[in-house]
Amino acid sequence: MTRKEFEKRLKKINSNLCIITDCQLKPVGILLTDDTGNATRTVFDLMKGIWHEGDNYLSLTEHDELRNLLRDSCAFLKGTHLFGDSDLKDLTPDNLFKDYTDHLAKTLQEKNTAYGDSFTESVKKFGLTVIPIRLSDKFNRVCELTKRGELKENDESLEDTLLDLAGYSILGLKYLKEHENK
Template identity: 35%
Template sequence: MTRDELLKLHQHLCNNAQMLMSKKNHDYSGGENQSDPFLNFTRVEKLGITDTKRGFMVRMTDKISRLITFLDTGEYKVADEKIEDTVLDLINYSVLLYGYIQDEKESKG
């Protein structure tokens, strides 16, 4: 793969990740009328499970575990799950975590 091909792949993955985040964020944050993009993540804190930032890390760790299994076995048993899906989820969780931290900083002023 050339550098240009890698950069095109990066753009492709980021575009797909953004489209996926838009759809999933709608579903997980309460639909059209909700404005909290972190709603499903902050619920772990409200339920007393862990703090929100660690909740992000738990979900990212789940995806990393899937990638490790894929690297070890070369396959996913869930037929409609592909390595790209796991990578897109990791991209989105990273962006969401970063956004949450930025929002937290701005709220504290």
């Protein structure tokens, strides 16, 4: 794939996407412009191999298409160093779980900020059995939702429940790590 082909595919995803360059005209990122061509947001840093998401200026479809373009171009980008010596590991197939783990980390942080470290406090108060109890509650909910073929019950979906299961597992690991010498 040539740079021209890359830019053409980029424009197909969103006509406001373009490559940004440094002072030596070496591409360093992908930028989203407004309809007049003014820069609005750096979407992807090609030098660091990281996304600049946040306000979600791209639709989910556009984001997936851009991720696929970068994945398709990964060998080319690394092989020619067209975009520098960036670490593009976030684009390679061995990191298909990153979006999920990033979402989980964000959710855990938000809940920990909102509720305090209630999980740790519960374990301190009632012991390690809190870990399997919380996991068991969520597992039972998953079983019920799938048995009934429902993806949502009241305000909690199957997706939310699976995220909670993973979250409680991480909280359990965090507790064990923080208290391993006690």
